[in-house]
Amino acid sequence: MTKRTSAKYKLDRRMGENIWGRPKSPVNRREYGPGQHGQRRKGKLSDFGTQLRAKQKLKGYYGDITEKQFRRVFDEAERRKGDTGENLIGLLERRLDAVVYRAKFVPTVFAARQFVNHGHVLVNGRRVNIPSYSVKEGDVITVKEKSRQIELVMGAVDSSERDVPDYLDVDHSKMTCTFVRAPALGDVPYPVQMEPNLVVEFYAKN
Template sequence: MTKRQESKYKINRRLGENLWGRAKSPVNKREYPPGQHGQKRKKPTDYGTQLMAKQRLKGYYGNITEKQFRRAYAEANRRRGDTSENLIGLLERRLDAVVYRMKVVATVFAARQFISHGHISVNGRRVTVPSYQIKLGDVIEVRGKAKDYPFVQEAITSNERDVPDYITMDGTMKATFSRVPLLADVPYPVKMEPNMVVEYYSR
């Protein structure tokens, strides 16, 4: 288990935002960083603003390491078009992000574990790599007995969030990745600034 999984809400406190829009987030009660100096915020520098934007976007996707995130930026920068939009597209094509968007699990952390335990198939084949890149038209489905797990049923019936329109659901356990989203299409609970992330890595 990674440190991020053990303390997933600490990043909320550190950034002062409810990253996943969950009712359980401690930020709902204390909108300031932890520690004795948490309430004494200084005006951030340009670098600090860019760093916070990077930490916010990276933190939202759960267990992405700095190495993985930097690799995603490098790939986004290599491709034609807007680097910031390319970065969002690459992050949303991660299998753990798609499973989270399907609402078959409650959190992106649960999505990673769900995939690692072999409960997800892509185009009929079991995939256990959370960072697996989904392609347009790929069909993602919950496998076998996992469909009846109580936490899966609870996530499906939750009204905490909706399935975005770039994922086409076929029932509640099967979906098709229909298009690569732009920033405006992604239902982030907080404002994301991938342009700041690009500036951070371009320094």
Template sequence: MSKRANSKYKIDRRLRVNLWGRPKSPLNKREYGPGQHGQGRTKPTDYRLQLMAKQRLKGYYGSVSERQLRRYYTEAVRRKGDTGENLVELLERRLDAVIYRMKFAITVFASRQLVSHGHVKVNGRRVNIASYLVKDNDVIELTSKAKEMERVLEATQTAERDVPEYVTVDHKEMKGTYVRGPKLADVPYPVQMEPSLVVEYYSR
């Protein structure tokens, strides 16, 4: 498991948002950053706004490294259409993100672990790479062992979030389909994401 999984709520406090909308987040009690200067309210610069937007987007997906995010940005620029929308779509095509959206895992960190431990199949083939990019109409299914895991069963029953329209899922069969790549408005982020600021950050 990545080191960030052990300090995921520190990310919440540092960014001053309940990034995943979870009831356990410390931001529900203290809406300020950590440390003795955490309650400071200085006006942020344009650079800081761009940096924080990047950190929010990067932090939300849990295991995305700076190198990976920059690579996604480069691919988003290469593709036709809005670069910010393309960036979000690429992130939402990650296999660990799809597992999270299908509610097979309670957190993005748990979904990454499920994939890396070999519990996920794409079109009948086992895939253990969390950053694997899922294509439209790909069928994602859990292994027979994973279908009986208590934490997986608990995740499918959680009322914290809903399954978005760009994926379909059958929680009885533990199987789903990635229907299409989403637009920013389709993605159920619990906090405001600003991919346009992320694009500005990388295009400096």
């Protein structure tokens, strides 16, 4: 599992946005950043700073994955035909932990990573415990029968905090999810604006 060196909500405050759209986010109460200098007035960001923040926000949204992992996904997006930014979003949404989160089997993307890592998820009937596993169109993701009564899972399914996007076909009675298609940027229910075009610019210059 990827190590997080800071509490996940520090990411919200560092970005100044509630990037997961959760009611408990401290940004709902304090919009300034964490630490003793968090309340200082923010200066205008340079182009580099704007691009870096866009990258950090997108990377952080998917569980604060490592730079090495994120760069590997970006390189794959660049190799593919079409718009690199759109490809990047499609590849990130194919991650097994992202699909488990989107399907509302767990409440957070961090919980999704741990849930997959601990072997609670099947892909086409086979156990997969790699959060970064890339799901393909038509793949069926299932929560193991013994894992369906976990309180975390039951609470996530019943939550009205977010909806399942239409590129997934989810049956919560059977705890299954079919990955219908890779989404475009406009299909992904991000609570805040994501700017993959700025991520492309960041890597083009650095």
